[in-house]
Amino acid sequence: MRPQFALIPVLLLSACATPRMVRYDEPVPTLPSNWSEPLPAAAGVADVTDLKTWWRGFKDPLLDRLVDQALVNNLDLKVAAQRLIVARAERDALSGTLKPRIGISANSLQQQTSRRVEWPRGIGFTDTQSVQLEASW
Numbered sequence: 001m002r003p004q005f006a007l008i009p010v011l012l013l014s015a016c017a018t019p020r021m022v023r024y025d026e027p028v029p030t031l032p033s034n035w036s037e038p039l040p041a042a043a044g045v046a047d048v049t050d051l052k053t054w055w056r057g058f059k060d061p062l063l064d065r066l067v068d069q070a071l072v073n074n075l076d077l078k079v080a081a082q083r084l085i086v087a088r089a090e091r092d093a094l095s096g097t098l099k100p101r102i103g104i105s106a107n108s109l110q111q112q113t114s115r116r117v118e119w120p121r122g123i124g125f126t127d128t129q130s131v132q133l134e135a136s137w
């Protein structure tokens with residue numbers, strides 16, 4: 001084999017060499033030794049703001065009206081509620097096919113042929129009654 005052809009596998013294999021591993025040092029966050037405001041000594045349940053009406057703490061009647069109007073006219077929430085009802089109805093409809101079904105039906109049929117064709121006498125009337133019981137899984 002020629003020497004120039006021997007260099008091709010060496011060059012191809014050298015491309016697979018892994019680089020030198022770099023040591024990773026995780027950064028340490030710097031935190032202040034104390035906060036700007038001390039925590040209250042006894043934070044009771046009475047001090048917790050009701051999160052459903054947190055904006056009322058601003059005591060702004062315009063903001064109160066705007067939030068109330070937004071909650072009443074929130075179409076996204078109404079659409080989501082309707083989609084939930086539809087999804088539950090589809091689930092119930094699909095799960096109904098997994099259960100056994102039993103049905104019964106009855107049928108009564110009376111036929112009369114033309115009087116011109118009736119021969120022998122009495123053959124022109126036909127009464128048929130049937131009852132069917134159906135079961136499927």
